[in-house]
Amino acid sequence: MIRPIRNEEDYETALEEIEELWEAEPGSAEADRLEVLVMLVEAYEAEHYPIPAPDPIELILHVMEARGLTRRDLEPYLGSRARVSEVLNRRRPLSLEMIRKLQAGLGLPADVLVQPYPLQPYSEPALTHTGPLRS
Numbered sequence: 001m002i003r004p005i006r007n008e009e010d011y012e013t014a015l016e017e018i019e020e021l022w023e024a025e026p027g028s029a030e031a032d033r034l035e036v037l038v039m040l041v042e043a044y045e046a047e048h049y050p051i052p053a054p055d056p057i058e059l060i061l062h063v064m065e066a067r068g069l070t071r072r073d074l075e076p077y078l079g080s081r082a083r084v085s086e087v088l089n090r091r092r093p094l095s096l097e098m099i100r101k102l103q104a105g106l107g108l109p110a111d112v113l114v115q116p117y118p119l120q121p122y123s124e125p126a127l128t129h130t131g132p133l134r135s
Contacts, residue, residue: 002033002036002037002040004040005040005041005043005044010044011041011044011048014037014040014041014044015041017033017037018034018037018038018041021033021034021037022034053111053112053115054112055115055117056094056112056113056114056115056117057087057088057090057117059108059112059113060074060087060088060102060108061088063106063108071084071085071088072084074088076101076105077098077101077102077105077106078094078098078101078102079098089120090117090118090119090120091119091120092119093117093119094113094114099113099114
């Protein structure tokens with residue numbers, strides 16, 4: 001009998017049974033049992049081991065590396081060379097227009113790109129005075 005997965009012990013037992021049933025003949029009772037167990041395990045994992053959405057900038061950097069893209073390749077999507085640098089260095093957030101262009105042009109998921117992510121604050125330049133003080 002198949003039961004809900006309520007704890008780690010149930011989860012481990014279900015994983016072991018899935019492993020035993022992995023080679024089940026399609027259409028058989030064992031294959032049906034395997035399919036139901038897999039659904040139960042996926043539901044348990046989604047609740048107890050959720051995978052957070054990736055950081056938008058980390059996603060962009062990963063895609064750049066995986067596709068061999070340079071910062072210059074991002075200019076059509078993000079703007080000028082300086083703007084690309086600001087975004088990738090977390091000095092400027094992605095705008096809605098940038099997100100739309102990244103989705104359309106590179107196929108990046110907008111639902112990930114709209115996630116909040118930390119920005120690096122600009123450091124204030126040191127104030128220096130080189131001339132005589134006037135009162």
